[in-house]
Amino acid sequence: MANSGVLPVDAVEVMKGSCALCPFPTRSSITSKGAGWKGIAMESFSDIPGVAIPDHEHPTHFVNLLTQGEIKAQWTTEGRSHTATNSPGTIYLLPAGTRDRLTWSGPTTRVVLVMEPGFLSRSLEHTAHLDEIDLTTHWNLRDRHIQSLMLAMHADLEDGSPAGPLYGESLGLTLGLYLIRRYSTRSRSNSLQLTGGMPTARLNRVLDFINQNFAQDLRLWELAELAGMSPHYFCELFKASTGLTAYQYVLQCRIERAKRCLRNPQLSVGDAGVAAGFSDQSHFTKVFRRKVGVTPMKYRSQAG
Structure with a gap:
């Protein structure tokens, strides 16, 4: 890259x-x-x-x-x-x-x-x-x-x-x-006009990469380079194509992975958070409750 x-x-x-x-x-x-x-x-x-x-x-x-x-x-x-x-x-x-x-x-x-x-x-x-x-x-x-x-x-x-x-x-x-x-001292007339969404092949390349690596710390510049465009252009077209910003998409992937792991009784709540890319159980619980509405433990009991 x-x-x-x-x-x-x-x-x-x-x-x-x-x-x-x-x-x-x-x-x-x-x-x-x-x-x-x-x-x-x-x-x-x-x-x-x-x-x-x-x-x-x-x-x-x-x-x-x-x-x-x-x-x-x-x-x-x-x-x-x-x-x-x-x-x-x-x-x-x-x-x-x-x-x-x-x-x-x-x-x-x-x-x-x-x-x-x-x-x-x-x-x-x-x-x-x-x-x-x-x-x-x-x-x-x-x-x-x-x-x-x-x-x-x-x-x-x-x-x-x-x-x-x-x-x-x-x-x-x-x-x-x-x-x-x-x-800045540059003319504002040079602003890039963005229309439409990201080309399908580039979007799929980025989505595949995110879906395989969302538990890791992904970088904006890394995703933009993967799509072959500037970070600004990437952010605009990614949202136009998916309805979500890149970070919202990554967080959504992490929450969905966490839900799947919580439905597995062989994994602890802490293990579910780590598997989804969260740094520790306290952090995982805070974010999960904000996004899902219940704690991971409560979600597990309801899902069971």
């Missing part, structure tokens, strides 16, 4: 000289490090005190969402200094290559997403030949679409990523496409 060209990103980091380091003085409370996402990473930081972050550079696109706290912030970028009051919902959108320094007063809680430049450029057919896409810098941005997508990604991490990395990567792709269309 072809290489997607998207490099792994494990953590929220900035560059100070030749050293990569976390810009915040507190440890993250939630991280995507174990989620298996490719090209993007998310961390949340709680109760960050007032801080002065010295000169640094962003090697990735950096999206910082303030979720708690109202503060006075001062930053210097491109040789100019600015001051603003930041409150919950404030977003810093800092493209890769941005150099700045920043101070703020008072404690805050933040959700931060970093995105490898190739994740953006390889998301669409008409930008796939580019090494990167130029985004515009914003330090006091309000955008409910960015906010809702980041909080959905954060919720997926809190929930234990029940469909593996597929859902988080899909949300990251949706956010990336929104950034391209709303906050």
Whole structure:
């Protein structure tokens, strides 16, 4: 299978000289490090005190969402200094290559997403030949679409990523496409118009692969490459063809496998969850009850 060209990103980091380091003085409370996402990473930081972050550079696109706290912030970028009051919902959108320094007063809680430049450029057919896409810098941005997508990604991490990395990567792709269309220097007239569904042969190839491997952690880029198209094109046509997003289809497969296993009295509830691709029994029970309406144990007793 072809290489997607998207490099792994494990953590929220900035560059100070030749050293990569976390810009915040507190440890993250939630991280995507174990989620298996490719090209993007998310961390949340709680109760960050007032801080002065010295000169640094962003090697990735950096999206910082303030979720708690109202503060006075001062930053210097491109040789100019600015001051603003930041409150919950404030977003810093800092493209890769941005150099700045920043101070703020008072404690805050933040959700931060970093995105490898190739994740953006390889998301669409008409930008796939580019090494990167130029985004515009914003330090006091309000955008409910960015906010809702980041909080959905954060919720997926809190929930234990029940469909593996597929859902988080899909949300990251949706956010990336929104950034391209709303906050990049490229013309919006190049947007790809999608009609119809996925060609039958390609769809069957993808469905066969999912049906054989849904208990493993499937990747958005992997499925898109299997279909021979960009992740954006794949997501649009997969849903047009099946009525479900890829992660919904995978989760449906896992639930159906779990039901079959629960009807087998020789398998424990924990074994049924593992066979369906769930990481542990607690996680399995939580997701199964949300999707089916009863716990796995209750389903087994009713099925018997």
